[in-house]
Amino acid sequence: MNIKINGKILIAAPTGEIDHHAAERFRAQIDSAFEKSSCRHIILDMKDVTFMDSSGIGMIIGRYKKAESGGGKLTLSNMSEAVTKLFNISGLAKIISRAENTQEAIIKLGGNIND
Amino acid sequence: MIKLEIEALPENVAMARVVASSFITKFDPTVEQLTEFKTAVSEAVTNAIIHGYSDKRSGEFVTLTLSAKGREITAKIIDNGVGIEDVEAAKEPLFTTKPEMERSGLGFTVMESFMSKVEINSKKGEGTTITLVKELGEQQ
Numbered sequence: 060m061n062i063k064i065n066g067k068i069l070i071a072a073p074t075g076e077i078d079h080h081a082a083e084r085f086r087a088q089i090d091s092a093f094e095k096s097s098c099r100h101i102i103l104d105m106k107d108v109t110f111m112d113s114s115g116i117g118m119i120i121g122r123y124k125k126a127e128s129g130g131g132k133l134t135l136s137n138m139s140e141a142v143t144k145l146f147n148i149s150g151l152a153k154i155i156s157r158a159e160n161t162q163e164a165i166i167k168l169g170g171n172i173n174d
Numbered sequence: 175m176i177k178l179e180i181e182a183l184p185e186n187v188a189m190a191r192v193v194a195s196s197f198i199t200k201f202d203p204t205v206e207q208l209t210e211f212k213t214a215v216s217e218a219v220t221n222a223i224i225h226g227y228s229d230k231r232s233g234e235f236v237t238l239t240l241s242a243k244g245r246e247i248t249a250k251i252i253d254n255g256v257g258i259e260d261v262e263a264a265k266e267p268l269f270t271t272k273p274e275m276e277r278s279g280l281g282f283t284v285m286e287s288f289m290s291k292v293e294i295n296s297k298k299g300e301g302t303t304i305t306l307v308k309e310l311g312e313q314q
Contacts, residue, residue, distance in 0.1 A: 078191075079220045080184035086276065110191070110209075112216040117278035141209045148287050149280055150267070 060085060061104075062092045067131075068170045069093050070161060071122075072104035077115035086118050090125060099131035100168045104161050106137035115142075116149045123155055132156065136164040175241040180219065182227040182234040182253070190219045190238050197240040198247050203310050210288035211247065211308050217281040218251040218304040224272065226255025226302055245310040246290075254301040261294050 061072040069092060073085045093101065101122050108115075123133040136158045138146065146152055158164035162172050178193050180186045194215040198208055215238070222236040223229065237252040258264050265286075270279035285292045291307035 076188060076191075078184075078187050078216055079224060080187060082276070083184075110212070110216075112213050112220065113278045113280040113284050114220065116280055117276040120278060121276040141206075141213075145213070145284065148284060149278065 060088055062088065064096055064098060065165055066170050067098050068100045068102055068165060068168050069096055069098040070102045070104055070165075072107055074107040076110040077108055077118065078110070078112055079114040082114040082118040086121060089122060093125060099126070099129055100170075101126045101131065101133045102136055102158075102161060102164045102168070103133065104136050104164075105139065105142055106161075108139065108142060111142050111145060113145070113149070116145060116151065119146075119151065119155065132168060134158055134164040134167055136161045175239060178238045178240075180236045180238060181232065182223045182230070182236055183232065184220070184223055184229070187216055187219050187223065190236075191216050193238065194240060194249060197242075198308070198310075201242060201245055201247060201310055202313055203308075207308065207310055211249070211306075214285045214288045214292075214306050214308075215249050215251070217284050218249070218306060221281050221304075222251055222253035222255065222302065224275070224277075225258075226253035228256065229275075245313070247308045247310065249306045249308075251304045251306070252301065257298040257300055258294070258296040258302055259298060261296055265294070 063070045071089045126133045134156045227234045239250045265282045267283045268279040270277040290309040293305040296302040
């Protein structure tokens with residue numbers, strides 16, 4: 060997983076498959092980086108996710124709550140067709156914002172894409 | 175028919191997906207059908223491990239069988255775990271007995287959305303068998 064910080068935004072890009080086993084690992088890594096930083100918002104960049112089941116949905120909801128609890132927001136970027144389908148089934152489309160790519164997500168969260 | 179015994183460890187779900195994907199690939203599914211089948215099997219095997227066997231992590235096994243009748247592919251996921259107390263409740267979207275593990279409660283919703291047929295047979299204290307059927311339809 061790649062983690063970058065852009066101002067107040069933590070950008071986490073999980074790589075590979077997100078199932079129950081991997082979700083626990085990603086969750087721990089993201090939360091630890093988020094808590095150590097002074098970030099308010101989280102972007103989950105899904106570009107390198109090759110598979111996801113409902114465990115990934117649980118992980119996304121958890122990070123959404125994490126960002127919300129500090130007054131921040133969660134945005135998802137670069138979602139594949141398969142991930143989008145799962146996202147739509149979950150009903151999350153109504154509450155979690157999405158962006159085509161990470162640049163767009165940074166702009167949505169008020170960050171500076173040149174940082 | 176293929177029969178695979180998987181030790182009930184979360185890291186083994188990936189292996190179940192590989193075998194299920196290889197099996198269905200022989201029938202020339204669309205990319206979408208392959209992803210749906212793989213995802214539904216992943217949901218059922220994960221449930222067997224973390225709910226059926228309460229995430230105890232060793233010494234217990236989940237059985238995955240894969241079979242085909244023409245272009246109708248069936249996966250059965252069998253555990254001898256605790257069984258599902260209330261099947262109707264378990265099928266409700268967002269219902270989960272393990273919110274602390276960040277389970278979304280969408281496992282059965284995903285299985286039902288992605289498969290042609292889902293059957294749940296469960297007896298408290300004896301275990302659960304999930305039957306997932308995917309009709310591939312005419313070859314593309």
